[in-house]
Amino acid sequence: MASSFSSSFWSGDYAGGLGVLFGKLQQGVQENQQVLTIARLRADAEELYGNKLGTITSATDNISGGFQRDEGASVRKAYEGVRTEMEAASQSHKKIASNIRELVINPFSRWCEAHAARVQNSQDDLQNRSKLHDRQAESVRKFRSQYYNKCRLVEDLEEEDKLAFQDPKNEAASPKLKAPALTVSEPEIEDEPVEIGDETYVPEHIKKILTHMLDNIKIGEVKVPILGTYQNVSNGADITEYIQKHMNASSVSYAERIGQDMVNNGFLRLIGNVGNTFANSSRMNYQWKTKVFQLTGIPERKQVLSRSTTVMSQDSIDSPVGAVSEYLQGWNPLNNPYPNETPSEKLRREARESDERYKASVRKLDSLRCNLEEAMIDHLKFMERCELDRLKAIKSVILDFSGAVSNVIPSLQSTVDKMMLFQETVQPFGDLRYLIESYQTGQFVPKVTTYENYYNSVDEHTFGVDLEARARSDRKRVPIIVTTLLTYLDNHYPELEGDDARRAIWLADVPLASSHHLRAQINTGKPFPHEILENYEIPVVASVLKLYLLELPDSLVSSHVYEIVKTIYSSTTAADASEDTRISVIQSTLGQLRLANIATLDAITTHFTRLIELTSAGETYVSMIAQNLAPCILRPRQESPLTMHERYAYRLLRDLFAHKEAIFGELKRASSLTQAHSAAITTRPRGPSTDESNRRANMEERQRAIASRSRASSPAPGSRPSTHRRDRSVGGPETRFPIQTSPIVGRRQDAAHRHSLEVPGSVEASPIATNGAAPPANGNSTTEDSSVSKRDSISRSTRFPRAGSLKQGGLARVANRDSAGSLGDDSQRPIGVQLEDKPMDD
Template identity: 60%
Template sequence: MPGFQDSFWTGDYAAGLGVLFSKLQQGVIENRQVLTIARMRAEAEEVYGTKLAEIAPAADKIQGGFAKDDGASVRKAFDGVRTEMVDGAKNHKKIAQNIRDLVVNPFSRWCEAHETRIQDSQDELQNRIKAHDKQAEQVKKLRSNYFNKCRLVEDLEEENKFAFQDPQDSPKPNIPEIKVSDNKEADVSDDDEVFEIGDEHFDAEEMKKRLTHMLNNIKLQDTKVPILGTYMNTSAGADIVEYLQKYMDSTSVSYAERIGQDLVASGFLRLVGNVGNTFANSSKLFYQWRPKAFQLSGVPEKKPAVGRTFSMPSNGTDGADSPVVGTLNEYLANWNPLNNPYPNETPADRLRREQREADDKYKTAVKKLDESRCELEEAIAVHLKFLERCELDRLKAIKTVILDFSGAIGNVLPIIQSAVDKMMLYQETIQPQGDLRYLLENYRTGRFAPRVIIYENYYNKVDEQTFGVDLEARARADKKRVPMIVTSILTYLDNHYPDLEGDDARRGVWLVDVPLSQTHALRAKVNDGKAFSPEVFSEFDIPTVASLLKLYLLELPDSLVSSHVYEIIRNLYNNPGPETAEDGNRVGVLQQTLSQLRLTNIATLDACMNHFTRLIELTSADEEYVSSLATALAPCIMRPRVETSLTMEEKHAYRLLRDLFTHKTAVFSELKRMSTQGLSAAVTSKESQRPRSISTNESNRRQYQEERQRLLLEKAGGSRSRATSPAPGARGPGTSHRRDRSVGRFPVSAGVTSPTEKTAPGARQSVGPILGIKRSSLEVPGEAGTPTQSTTPDSTITGSETTDSPNSTRSRSETIRSTESVEKRNSLGRNPARASLGRRIPVNPTPLSEPVADEHRGVTLEDKPMDD
């Protein structure tokens, strides 16, 4: 029996839940009715007991009666009746108290808690649905905005493409380009440069070593200058002089200051916080190491955080790369008098930027909507399971209340045992499971069928999502016949079945009730439209991976067995005719029906059925398991276009799966053969339409032409001749063609079929290519029945295409009879069907020469140019 979790789903989520909560609120009212009955019965028993207690005192007030007759029999009878009145009053008051203690008080508290639980669930789900609907509306608006931006960009590109163009395409002049190096320090750090520091000269390599040692041993710090801000990578003049005296053999402070001044002149240091650029031995003067020193030495430069680094040049030449952080710099950097964040942006760049921003917003909103939908479905699934338990508890509570109610009366008053027996009978008739089944059978709104709102790329790309995307589009994006998500899941399960203990655990993988939140967690890891590693599955248990495949099939826009063939399959199982009552005939009809599906659907269905039939065979599954597996997978394989109360009770998808489990090899081997031979037939048809080369052998041309004319005249007799064809020759420029219309319904093959292949009405359809005789020229049978190929190009009959020479004067009936004569002589004994003028007809045991009344040959010989 299905539960709440699989019974109250609709496309908008609110309709199904509205039906459920209306029934649950009805249960709340039923609880009040039961409580009202118990409370009023207790009050009635209390009033009745009080009235009975008033009888004895009222009788005792009458003086001079039975009080004077102590031993009379009449006195004893009166006392007995009086005592019964007193005892009756006590008993009825006890009944009233028992009803209050056992029924009214506990059941009233339980009813209030039950009503609160129902109302809380309803409020929470309503809020979630409102949030989901609001996000869906936001997605629609962002999608419309994104598409409008894309159209504006396309219009701008078209305008730029055709605007301001010279009518004459003139070659573009070769304008020499002057390339300016962005690295201003590149020339400075040349290998040939020589640096004069103090009394010594250093080449670039030696200077690099010296600078590296300096930057690693001299103390670097940040120096804060009022108003200007904070300078980074600075060192005090005294620290630099101390280093020069220790490591560069500076004998005096003045010589060290001269070395420091050379470092300033070479562009390695600069004075900060003061006017000028003089080096001095002072602990209060700070010098900043320029980027040139860091670039030449290779020591990483300390830079401020992103967004807070600005250039504060000390002079007009090379101060653009020195970092300084401060309030003044921030104020100047953020100063924008035009209030335009993109000051140098052209209109075209602005449109493209707005398109990218709209695309990002739309994509983000779709992901947020998908997360909201998943959370909503998880909440609905949890609440539905909880509400089912609440409703079952309510029905059991009413059953217990009636039992206690009847016991409170029956244990005290055996006199009213008949009424108690009736109440017990009523109590026995209550069946909580049956009432729950009745609710589900009469008020179900639909199975769990999630409706995914996918990201629709303006350029029809599907590389952003995996779930909810059309099956063929997903397979085409994966460049596979079967989508990679399906093959990855099935392969992973095949490899991990041996890890489970026992066949029962392996079979139970597909029947485990996996929480929807757990399946959604795995779905979120692989729902990016990209290839993924199977190691993602290792984070979850095997039943969750199997549940992911079922969720993927449920979220497809159309079921694996398309809803277009649902009516055909329903008619097949609802009204099995004598031709489809047997398994063999029904398999043939299934083959023809499934051949109408797309190749991607057929290949995916074949892969799934391979997996399930192998699992059933290897684990020796019994009939009960096969039935449970088919029931669990039926909504994933085939669903109607619109779910109604009638389709919910139909078992056609279950029966289809049982037939596919039983006849899997027969069905899919034939479908594969149809697909392969359909492709071969298409290639053969295309080759047959190529213009045949004109024969160069003219030795027997006249003999063959006379023989052909003689055979035509024998069949034609005295028939009226047709006007001469204006065509100059076979396959010439003026050749006329004719296209036949389809006479009857023909099966849709899984492969590509030639548009010139036609099927005779009433002929049994073949799953392979149409077996027929295709000639590129008229065949004349020889003496031994061997056909002789005519080399003359005067006349050609191929399929539905007829070309006559200018000398041919034949009527339509003459042509048909002449062709029948040729077909009769050149019979194919092993071929189960023959082709007559491009149409496949079954072999009839009646002679071909016997006329058939009003038989439509499907051929009309008329000269008119081809449409294409």
């Protein structure tokens, strides 16, 4: 894939790459002015020279006598010939100046102005979009912080509820929780961004806007029959006029929408009419709410209460009784729109609302990011054409400049020939390629901001989610989106006409807007039907798969192994290493990846190797498809001027295509051997421990723990209730697993019901007790058995019997005992977790 503006000037913050590119484009605008300056000065110099040559004749005529007195002298004829040539040269130089202005300066200056305007308009548009994206990203971070804080408060409340409702038996020992005091606090001013119209304003900006509105909009009082007099009121026409004048509202309908948003956000309320609609009307009155005055700090005008009279008069209409009754109807001392809510319900509701705001802000940010990327692709392609046209225009200007001179003065042919040579040396495509290769900032790798659920759920998004998390949520080794898209393409390859059309779908230049449209349809975090894909062209489906791989947080072949891959293909080692050695090293390197990455890479490589084989693709196509897919498969951790020219990902893909069976077949065989080896290790018997350093301390600790229990003597064996709770052992790590000091008889019947809850290492949790064998005859376990029991219990679950404890704990000694029931052929019974290798074909 050839380098271009649309694939070479990307950066993580978008503004960095655009700054480099538009810096070079503005440099081109200045270069245009330099060319114009040369042409203007040359035209001025030619005109000045021509005028000076024209003054020579008049200057010689002022000398009396001389050649005027001789009529037929040859010297006079030569003199007059020189004068005539100078007059002709004067006209010629004036003609050159006129030609330069008409053929070069005038048309090129108009073109330069249009080119500078195109560059500036593109820069302003992309800069505004980038700023809007950055503001929304900041809002997302703020909403995310609010959401996480609310979730933490909900968790804290749940923990407090657990402590508040404890077992009545422990009520005396637990401290009493005081009921929280009910206090009436002042209403808090919201500290969250507010959407008004098409813009999102932070609280500081809202404060400035409201302050300016209160200072410039006419505010008064309005009498409403029956209801009374309202203070701090403005009509809809005045508010609309202000919005159009100061808030850049392009139309009355847009101004009304801004006013409606102010009503919805609690800044205004409609009085004297039913509803809460904003309209551009002088008869519609809106009262500024108390929230506005609290936010701006401007004192609020309140109506003075007057004494009521018993006499019915005309002034009784002005009584504030209506306003007071309306105020009492909405009386809410807690300033809470949900007066019957409990604190826990309020917290949970606020957590849900903050979650919804966070989700909505992430969706809006994702939409803005996609729009920004689409606009960048369009503008960068347009700017590339403009820059190429500029270079061609300079080439034409030089040609026109030489023509303007050569058409008038043939004697300057040598100068003209040199200028023609200079014109031939201008190579627009070469200069454009030099600009890209010298100043490119990075390839197109979109940075996705995903919704991060507090409880680690990934069911909201598909794109931009970690590959392993996506596969784990799908319960597949390969994410469902990858298998769905590849299966859809496999099913539709036969519908295309010819192998060329099948191969071309992966190299087609699909508009980013089309890819984003399909991405929005399937970016739900859930499986999607094939019917959605039927509405799009097949190249669009293929481009969405590449877009999914590009939007992964880490490349499919992790960037952590980029340096290893670089070493494999470096010039110093590749020359000495054979192909078999290189493939072996590649296989071992890919073996370090996570299972989901290996399985997905295997599925994609299988798809392309089959496509190459079935369509009989040549070397040229294989090279092009590898170069096109290289950024999707392997990317460095940090893009730099050095990594932008490296081709290690391309070479890795070529090896994967050429040696797919050898690499992935060896990976599967290595996985099977590793799991078999792990299973053999789990069944290997452990050697006896000879460490007796802590035995006496452990026994004393155990005796103190038993003596410290404040309960009656232990009942007879077998009568212990199944709900008995074993106290937690105390002491350091060496005493975590208590040592059995006395035989416990009769506990066999309870072990089947609670062996998984026993302390690891105790006799009742051992496989012998579980299988019905009696403990050793003496009171204490042997040194060898106790130490083995201690060591084997470390970091192992007691849910599965251990092969080491079965062999060391006396299974050979009690195999023939039948006093507690025959063990049967336990040596052939599978013990522990059975590991098996599942194929990576889903």
